[in-house]
């Protein structure tokens with residue numbers, strides 16, 4: 001069980017290997033994850049989401065550098081819906097983050113979204129656990145904002161930074177689409193462009209309506225990631241929000257929901273797998289019958305459930 005020791009000691013090669021095992025859904029990975037679980041729960045998991053090109057990677061890079069100057073250990077996971085080896089954006093990220101990658105206190109990994117329904121995969125969730133157990137103080141998870149992944153990141157992260165840029169035209173739509181609800185902090189990046197102040201006002205107005213009765217309205221921070229402007233303020237805002245979430249037990253509630261969802265998800269997967277393997281022929285037989293309208297789908301499902309006597 002050297003791997004466990006090495007991972008807990010923050011050995012980057014062992015961490016990388018374990019994440020690969022997780023991606024391959026290896027049985028060993030599951031056994032190791034069981035054993036390291038008690039060492040998780042200390043890292044602050046920060047999700048960074050927003051449209052492609054909004055500057056998420058640039059922000060992550062600058063955030064990581066400031067956190068490093070405070071001697072914090074950082075894990076970075078870049079989730080991309082395309083293969084990590086074909087995406088030009090990821091290549092760009094690699095080059096940009098090269099100096100970070102050489103830093104002993106930083107671990108960077110890009111992961112695909114395969115596995116989950118177009119969203120953040122279970123593997124990403126487990127990889128975050130590995131980084132957490134390995135002693136990272138912060139885990140920054142960047143996801144391309146294309147629908148389901150934003151919702152998933154909100155479930156996975158303790159704090160979600162929603163990145164928006166002025167002049168994209170889709171900002172108001174995002175507000176309408178309810179994506180606003182997942183942001184704990186709104187980052188208006190590319191504030192060097194026209195319309196940044198107008199976007200801030202628009203978002204603050206929308207948030208004012210959403211959060212009328214709630215205690216804490218999500219802060220809105222202007223940044224220029226390429227120049228490092230606003231990043232110190234962003235780090236401070238994250239810290240203040242962290243204190244608040246901890247003091248009010250909100251963090252505990254959020255994490256409790258996350259763990260409950262995980263257990264229910266595992267149960268669902270296991271029960272379903274079990275049924276599918278044991279009753280695949282019977283299910284096919286019932287499918288044929290339902291196609292011929294000799295049985296309805298409800299009764300078909302009930303027959304299987306009764307056989308299984310769940």
Ligand SMILES: Nc1nc2c(ncn2[C@@H]2O[C@H](COP(=O)(O)OP(=O)(O)O)[C@@H](O)[C@H]2O)c(=O)[nH]1
Pocket residue numbers: 050051052053054055056057058059089092189190191192193223224225226227
């Ligand atoms: N003008 C300006 N450009 C930026 C800013 N932040 C990032 N960029 C540029 O926007 C492009 C996309 O940035 P990237 O971080 O890869 O975005 P991502 O796709 O959201 O990860 C890059 O060319 C960056 O240099 C900013 O604050 N202002």
Ligand SMILES: [Mg+2]
Pocket residue numbers: 056057058089093142
């Ligand atoms: Mg990126």
